Amino acid sequence: MAYQIEEEIGAHSRATLTSATLPGSVQYTPAGKLIILMRDAQTTGGYPRILQIRESSLNKLAQLKTGDRFRFKEQAYEI
Numbered sequence: 001m002a003y004q005i006e007e008e009i010g011a012h013s014r015a016t017l018t019s020a021t022l023p024g025s026v027q028y029t030p031a032g033k034l035i036i037l038m039r040d041a042q043t044t045g046g047y048p049r050i051l052q053i054r055e056s057s058l059n060k061l062a063q064l065k066t067g068d069r070f071r072f073k074e075q076a077y078e079i
Helices: 055-062
Strands: 002-004 025-028 034-037 049-052
Touching: none
Parallel strands: none
Antiparallel strands: 002 034, 025 034, 025 049
């Protein structure tokens, strides 16, 4: 359903109402963990969503093995 990233980025206390999620949404848990929702993830979630991974990157992420490293790269969308 999701990949939980080992590295923590710091705890927070932001409250978020449950709302729709998409595959590739990156949720930020109160404990400071990041969770990347994969293709078979839930349809709603209550953690803040801080990133959205594009479909092609989600496909590449799905091919990684446990312990493989990756890095997020910011890319702006143009409309």
